Amino acid sequence: MGFNISLGTNLFFLPFLGPVCSQTTSSLIYASENPIPVGSNVTFFSSKSVTQGAWLFNNSLIVIIIPGNSIIPSIWSSRVTFDSNTSSLSIRSLTLSDSGLYTLEAINLFSAQLTLSVQVPISNVTLMAKATNLVEFNDTAVFTCLSNGSVPSYVWLNGSSQVTAGGNVYLSNGNTTLTIVNVTRYDEGPFTCNVSNGVSYEVSPSVLLNISYGPSNTMIDIKPTSLNHAYRTGSNITLNCSAESSPPATIMWMINNVYLNQSGPQLQLLDVAPNNSGNYTCLFYNSVTLRFSSASEIVWIVDPLAAIVVNQIGGPAILNKSFTLNCNVSGTVDSIQWWRNGLLMSSNSTTILSKNTLILNPVQLSDSGNYTCQAINAVSMVTSSPYTVQVNYGPEMATIMGPNAATTGDNINLTCYASSYPSSIYTWYFNGSVVANTPLYVTPPLTTNMTGIYTCVAYNNITGLNSTANQMLTVVGKTGMVILMSLLITQISAFFLGRITDVEVIPLDMSAIEGFPYNLKCSVTGPVDRVYWLLNNQSLLADNSTGFVMNKTIFFTPLERNDTGSYQCMAMNAAENVTSPPYMLVVNFGPETPITEGPELAETGKPAIFNCSALSVPPSEISWWFNDTLITNTSMFMINELSLNMTGNYTCMAYNTVTGINSTNTVMLTVIATIKTHTVPLSSSNFTLICEVTGFDYTIQWLKDNQTLNTTTSANNTHYYIEDNKLHFTPVTISDDGMYQCVASNTLTQVQSPPYNLLVNYGPLNVTIAGPDSAALGSIVSLTCSAVSMPNCEFQWYFAGYSVAMKMGPVTTFSVHNNSEGNYTCQARNPVTNITLYKTKVFTVTGDLYRIFFACHFVKCDDLTVQI
Ligand SMILES: *[C@@H]1O[C@H](CO)[C@@H](O)[C@H](O)[C@H]1NC(C)=O
Ligand SMILES: *[C@@H]1O[C@H](CO)[C@@H](O)[C@H](O)[C@H]1NC(C)=O
Ligand SMILES: *[C@@H]1O[C@H](CO)[C@@H](O)[C@H](O)[C@H]1NC(C)=O
Ligand SMILES: *[C@@H]1O[C@H](CO)[C@@H](O)[C@H](O)[C@H]1NC(C)=O
Ligand SMILES: *[C@@H]1O[C@H](CO)[C@@H](O)[C@H](O)[C@H]1NC(C)=O
Ligand SMILES: *[C@@H]1O[C@H](CO)[C@@H](O)[C@H](O)[C@H]1NC(C)=O
Ligand SMILES: *[C@@H]1O[C@H](CO)[C@@H](O)[C@H](O)[C@H]1NC(C)=O
Ligand SMILES: *[C@@H]1O[C@H](CO)[C@@H](O)[C@H](O)[C@H]1NC(C)=O
Ligand SMILES: *[C@@H]1O[C@H](CO)[C@@H](O)[C@H](O)[C@H]1NC(C)=O
Ligand SMILES: *[C@@H]1O[C@H](CO)[C@@H](O)[C@H](O)[C@H]1NC(C)=O
Ligand SMILES: *[C@@H]1O[C@H](CO)[C@@H](O)[C@H](O)[C@H]1NC(C)=O
Numbered sequence: 001m002g003f004n005i006s007l008g009t010n011l012f013f014l015p016f017l018g019p020v021c022s023q024t025t026s027s028l029i030y031a032s033e034n035p036i037p038v039g040s041n042v043t044f045f046s047s048k049s050v051t052q053g054a055w056l057f058n059n060s061l062i063v064i065i066i067p068g069n070s071i072i073p074s075i076w077s078s079r080v081t082f083d084s085n086t087s088s089l090s091i092r093s094l095t096l097s098d099s100g101l102y103t104l105e106a107i108n109l110f111s112a113q114l115t116l117s118v119q120v121p122i123s124n125v126t127l128m129a130k131a132t133n134l135v136e137f138n139d140t141a142v143f144t145c146l147s148n149g150s151v152p153s154y155v156w157l158n159g160s161s162q163v164t165a166g167g168n169v170y171l172s173n174g175n176t177t178l179t180i181v182n183v184t185r186y187d188e189g190p191f192t193c194n195v196s197n198g199v200s201y202e203v204s205p206s207v208l209l210n211i212s213y214g215p216s217n218t219m220i221d222i223k224p225t226s227l228n229h230a231y232r233t234g235s236n237i238t239l240n241c242s243a244e245s246s247p248p249a250t251i252m253w254m255i256n257n258v259y260l261n262q263s264g265p266q267l268q269l270l271d272v273a274p275n276n277s278g279n280y281t282c283l284f285y286n287s288v289t290l291r292f293s294s295a296s297e298i299v300w301i302v303d304p305l306a307a308i309v310v311n312q313i314g315g316p317a318i319l320n321k322s323f324t325l326n327c328n329v330s331g332t333v334d335s336i337q338w339w340r341n342g343l344l345m346s347s348n349s350t351t352i353l354s355k356n357t358l359i360l361n362p363v364q365l366s367d368s369g370n371y372t373c374q375a376i377n378a379v380s381m382v383t384s385s386p387y388t389v390q391v392n393y394g395p396e397m398a399t400i401m402g403p404n405a406a407t408t409g410d411n412i413n414l415t416c417y418a419s420s421y422p423s424s425i426y427t428w429y430f431n432g433s434v435v436a437n438t439p440l441y442v443t444p445p446l447t448t449n450m451t452g453i454y455t456c457v458a459y460n461n462i463t464g465l466n467s468t469a470n471q472m473l474t475v476v477g478k479t480g481m482v483i484l485m486s487l488l489i490t491q492i493s494a495f496f497l498g499r500i501t502d503v504e505v506i507p508l509d510m511s512a513i514e515g516f517p518y519n520l521k522c523s524v525t526g527p528v529d530r531v532y533w534l535l536n537n538q539s540l541l542a543d544n545s546t547g548f549v550m551n552k553t554i555f556f557t558p559l560e561r562n563d564t565g566s567y568q569c570m571a572m573n574a575a576e577n578v579t580s581p582p583y584m585l586v587v588n589f590g591p592e593t594p595i596t597e598g599p600e601l602a603e604t605g606k607p608a609i610f611n612c613s614a615l616s617v618p619p620s621e622i623s624w625w626f627n628d629t630l631i632t633n634t635s636m637f638m639i640n641e642l643s644l645n646m647t648g649n650y651t652c653m654a655y656n657t658v659t660g661i662n663s664t665n666t667v668m669l670t671v672i673a674t675i676k677t678h679t680v681p682l683s684s685s686n687f688t689l690i691c692e693v694t695g696f697d698y699t700i701q702w703l704k705d706n707q708t709l710n711t712t713t714s715a716n717n718t719h720y721y722i723e724d725n726k727l728h729f730t731p732v733t734i735s736d737d738g739m740y741q742c743v744a745s746n747t748l749t750q751v752q753s754p755p756y757n758l759l760v761n762y763g764p765l766n767v768t769i770a771g772p773d774s775a776a777l778g779s780i781v782s783l784t785c786s787a788v789s790m791p792n793c794e795f796q797w798y799f800a801g802y803s804v805a806m807k808m809g810p811v812t813t814f815s816v817h818n819n820s821e822g823n824y825t826c827q828a829r830n831p832v833t834n835i836t837l838y839k840t841k842v843f844t845v846t847g848d849l850y851r852i853f854f855a856c857h858f859v860k861c862d863d864l865t866v867q868i
Contacts, residue, residue: 028112029104035117035198040094042116046087050106055082055089058100063089094118096150119199122149127193127204134183135289136213143178145193145204155194158187185213185246214245215284218295230300230378231272239267241282241295249284249293257281272301304380305331310373310387313357317368318463319393322361327373327384329356337374365391365557394420395458398469399530401539405474406446414441416456418467424458446475469530500526503571505583508553513659514589518556522569522580534568534579561589561617590616591654591663598650598667601698601744601751608639612652614663620654647671647694670698672744675756682833683762687732691725691742691753700725703741703752734760734790761832763789767839769826774844775816782813783841785826793828821845 032043044055055063063082064071070082081090091098099118105111130142145154154175156163165171168181180187190206221240222229231237242265243249253262255278260267269276281296308329317323327336338345338358345351345358352359360367370386395418402414416426416439428436431452435441443450451474459466501524508519522531531552533540540554556563566582591614598610612635614620622635627648631637639646647670655662672693681687691700702709702722709720709727720729720736729736739755764787771783787793797807800822806812814820821844829836 028110029102029114031102031114031116034114035119036094037121037199038094038096038118041090041092042094042098043088043090044102044104044114046104046112048087048106048110049085050087050104050109053104053106053109056103056105057098059103062091096120117198119150119197120148121200122147122152122195122197122202124148125193125195125202125204127191127207129191129207129209132208133210134212136184136211137182138289139183141178141180141183141187141209143191143193143207144173145176145178145195147195147202147204149195149197149200151197152195153197155196157192157194158189163191183209183211185211185244187211212246212286212288214289215243215249215286215291215293216245218243218282218284218293220280220282220295220297222297222299228300228378229297230302232379233273233301233303235272235301237269237272237299239269239280239282239297239299241265241267241284243284243293243295245284245286245289247286247288249286252283252285254281254283255279269299274301274303277301300378302377302379303331305329305333305375305377305382308373308375308382308384310371310384312387312389316462317360317363317389317391319365319391320362322359323363323367323389324360325358325371325373325387325389327356327358327375329373329375329382331375332377333375334377335375337376339372339374341369363391365393365555367391390421392421392460392462394418394463395424395460395465395467396420397530398424398456398458398467399532400454400456400469400471401532402471402473404472405476407478408447408475409445409478410443411445412443412473414443414454414456414471414473415439416441416458416469418458418469420458420460420463422460422462424460424467427457427459429455429457448475448477451475471529500524500528500571500573500576500578502526503569503578503580505567505569505580507583507585511658512559512585512587514561514587515558518559518563520554520556520567520583520585522552522571524552524569524571524578526571527573528571529573530571532570532572534570536565537568559587561587563587564617586617588617588656588658590614590659591620591656591661592616593663594622594652594654594665596650596652596665596667599669600667601670601672601746602642603672603751603753604642604644605754606642608642608646608669609636610638610650610652610667611636612654612665614652614654616654616656616659618656618658620656620662623653623655625651625653642671644671644692644694670694670744670746670751672742672751672753675740675742675753677756680832681729681732681736681758681760683733683760684731687729687760689727689729689740689742689756689758691727691744693725693742693744698744698746701743701745702727703743704736705738706741732758732760734762736760759790761790761830763787763833764793764828764830764835764837765789767826767828767837769824769839769841771841772843773841774846776846777816777818779816780813781816781820781843782811783824783826783843785810785812785828785839787828787830787837789828789830789833791830791832793830796827796829798825798827799823816845818845 028048029044029046032045033040036042050065051067053065054061061073062076062080065084065087070084072080072082079092087104096118099116101113101115103111103113125145125147128144131139134141156171156178163169163178170179170181171177172179178191187209188211189208191209192206193204195202195204219242221242223238223240241251251263251265253260253267267280277300279296279298281294283292283294285292308327311326311328313324313326336356338353345353347353350361350364352361358371368389368391370388372384372386374381374383398416398418400414400416403412406412414428416428418424426437426439427434428441430450441454454471454473456469457466504523506521506523508521509517512518522533524531533554564585564587566584568580568582570577570579594612594614596610596612599608602608610624612622612624614622621633623633624631624637649666649668651664651666653662653664670693672691676690676692677688679687693700719731719733720727725742727740737758737760739757741755742753744751767785767787769783769785772781775781783797785795785797795808795810796805797812799806812824823840824843825838825840827836827838
C-alpha cells in the first residue's frame, strides 16, 4: 500500500479519527509497568485487536493503524514498535517527558486512555539530626531527610514504629523535617526516614539520639527483707539504692540528713547496733540533666529481748485482797501479753493489765493457775516460764465434830475442821491450856472435872486469819443417874437454846449444769453451832475436792459430773443434831459426741440399720438427718431396701434440752449397685460392663468367676481394660463368658455387687439337618434342623421354591406322597445377632409301585402318573 502521509505534530485527519461513535474507556488498554523508571521500555497492550485507528500521546499521533498496515511518524519511529497482530505498542528508552496520556482510538468502536508516569528512582537518601545529645523534657530533636528522585514521599520511623505528627511531634517542609519537642527517654531511636515513589524506595541510614534523663524512680532496697525494716542487733544489712538515670547518677548517702563518707549504690552495715537506727537517704545527681533526686528508708535496729521472768509484787494471793504479778524483761518491749492456763487474758473489772504488771483485785478462788507473760518487740518474742498462783483463803468458820456428853473413863475424839489454803494449824484449848496441836484431839480417859468448853482455834499462817469453835462436853459417871443427868442436861440445854427445826438442803441455782458454778445451802431454823455436810452418807469434812465447803454453803466452782449424789446437812448445837432429808443433786451434762453405728458401704436392695447414742444427762433427744434433711427422731432407724440415691451423709444429732448443747456425728454411706450394661454382648463387638456405685472415696475391682481380673497383664494378650468403674471388652469373645462381680472398697470395708452372668451372643455357626434323604410313599418323615448359636436360633422350613414358610420351629414332619420330593430348606436366625443361615436337604421319594398304587387309594393322588 502506497500511502505516504507527511505527519506533523498536529494530526490533520483527526476529525476522521474522532470519537464519533466510540466509547472512551481505560480498561481496554494497560501498560507493562506503570509507574515506570526512566530509561526502561514500556509496552501498551490492548485487549481488543484494532484494524482501523491510532495510538496517540497527549493528542499527538504515535501510530496510525490501517487494515494490514501501520504508519509511525518519524519522531517516534526510532523508539516505537507496533505489533499489528495484537495492536500493542512498545516505546523504548523512556524519558521523564514520556509521562502523560496515552490513547488507543479504534474507529467507530472505542477510545481507550491511560496515564503513564515515568519516574526517576529514589537515591542518595540521607538523614541528619540538628543535635544528638539531648536532655529529657528540655530539648527538641530536629531531623532532616534529603533524597534524589521524582515525587518522593516520606515515612518516619523510630525503631520499627512509624512516627506521625501529633502531640509534641511535628512534620514540616513537605514531610522532610521531623521535630520532636521536649524529647523523652523513649525517643532514642534509631530514627530512619523511608523515601519512596512509584518505582523505588530507599531507607536512610539510622540516627541515634543520646537522651540524658533522670534520676527518677529512685528506690532503696534493703536485704535481708524484714517487716518494717526492723533488724536484730548484730545483723548484717545491705542497702541498695537505684534510680533510672542516663548517664548514671552519682550517689551520696546520708543518715538523718548527715552525709556519710559513702558513695556508690550499696551501703553495707555490719554487726549493727541500736544506734545505727535512722533515716537512711541516698541522694542522686545527674551531671548532665543537672537534676537531683533522693530516696529514704527508716531502719530500726533493736536488741532482741532476753531474760523474762514473772515475779510477784507484795504479798501472796489472798482471797478478796489485791494481788500483783510483774513481768520482768530487759530490752525495748513493744507489748506484753499475759496468759493463764494457756488462755490469753484481757482487762476487766477484776483483772487489770497495765504495762508490765497484772493486778487481780479482788482475788477470786478461780484466779488460781499458771501464769505466763509474753513480751514482744519488732525482732523477738519471749515467754516466761509459768508462775503458779495458788489463792490462799480461810480459815472459814471452824467446826468441831464430836459428842456433847461422855461417861468417865472414855477417850473421845474431837475433830476440828476449817476450810483453808494452805491447811490451818489447829490448837485445842481446855480451861485456858493448850491440850493438842492437831485437828484431832483424843482426850485422855475422861474425869468429871473434864466437863467444860473445849475450844479449837484454826490458824492460817499465810492469810494470818484464825477461826475459833467451841464445844461443850459434859462428863458424867457410869450410872443410871448419870444417864438421867446427861439427858436432863440435854433437855435443859435444849430448853435454853431452843430447838433446831426445818433442816433442809436448798439449791441456790436454778439448774445444775456441768462446767457452771453451783451452790447448795443448808437452811436451818433455830440455834445452830455448826453444820456438817454428808455426801452419800459420807462426811464431806475432810475432803474438799468435791466442792468448797464454807459453813452452811457448798460452792462448786465449777460443777463436775461426778458431783452427782445425795447431799445432806446436819445442823448441830450443844443440845441436839438434826439431819436434813437427802437432796439428790443430778449434774446435767453432755451430750458427748454421739456414737453411731451404720454401714459405710452397702449394696442396693439390701437393708441398712443406723443406730446412735450419746452420753448425756438427761438423755438427749436423738435425730437422724440425711444430707441435712430430717429422717427420724428416733435413735435407731432402718432402711429396708437401699437404692443408689441413698448414698450420702447420715448425721446423728443429739440435743440435751437442759444443757442446750447439741453434738453430731456423721456416717458416710456409699451404695453400690448391680452391674449394668447398655449394649448386648455380641461376639467380636466392643462391650462394656458398668459397676454402678455412688459414694465417697472408693476403689473398684472386678471379679470373674470369683477370680480377680488382672488388669496389669500386658495389653497384647488382654482384650479388656478398666476405666473408672467400667470394664471394657475390645472385643468381647465367647471366652469371656462367666460370672462377673465388681467390688467397691474403701479403707474400712468392701462391698461386692450381685453377679452379672455374661453370655456372649454369637452364631449361628453351623446349620445341620438331621433326618432321612429319602423315604417311601406313605411313610412319615421328620427333619430336624439345628445350629450352634447363642441364644438359640429361630427356625423356619421352606419347601422347594415356595417363599412362604411351611413350618416354624426346628422340626418339620410330613407324610410322604408323590409331591413331597424336592428341596427342604431350613432357615436358622439368631434373634440377637440377627444373622441368618440356610441349609437345604434334597429329599426323594422311593418305594415299590404297589405301595404307590396302594397308597393312592387312601390318599388323593390327583396328579400321580404311574407307569406300569
Ligand atoms: C529496551 O529494549 C531494547 C531493544 O529491545 C533492549 O536492547 C534494551 O535492553 C531494553 N531496555 C531495558 C531496560 O529492558
Ligand atoms: C548525595 O547528596 C549529597 C548531599 O546532598 C551530595 O553531596 C552528593 O553529591 C549526592 N550524591 C549523588 C550521587 O547524588
Ligand atoms: C515543653 O516543655 C516546656 C517547659 O517544660 C513547656 O512549657 C512546653 O509546653 C512543652 N512543650 C510541649 C510541646 O510539650
Ligand atoms: C506528609 O505525610 C502525611 C502522612 O504522614 C501525609 O498525609 C501528607 O500528605 C504528607 N505531606 C506531604 C507534603 O507530602
Ligand atoms: C556479718 O558479717 C561478718 C563478716 O562479714 C560475719 O563474720 C558475721 O557472721 C555476719 N553476721 C551475721 C549475723 O550474719
Ligand atoms: C527521711 O529523710 C528524708 C530526707 O531528709 C525526708 O524527706 C523524709 O521525710 C525523712 N523520713 C522520715 C520518715 O522522717
Ligand atoms: C531545663 O529547663 C529548665 C527550665 O526550662 C532549666 O532551668 C534547666 O537549666 C534546663 N536544664 C538543662 C540541663 O538545660
Ligand atoms: C476477767 O478476766 C479473767 C481472764 O482474763 C477471767 O478469768 C475473769 O472471769 C474475768 N472476770 C470478769 C468479771 O469478767
Ligand atoms: C500448773 O503447773 C504445774 C507444774 O508445772 C502443773 O502441775 C499444774 O497442773 C498446772 N496447773 C494448771 C491449772 O495447768
Ligand atoms: C478416835 O480417833 C482414833 C485415831 O484416828 C481412832 O483410831 C479411833 O477409832 C477414834 N475413836 C472414835 C470413838 O471414833
Ligand atoms: C481433875 O482432878 C484431878 C484430881 O482429882 C486432877 O489431878 C486433875 O488435874 C484435874 N484435871 C483438870 C483438867 O482439872
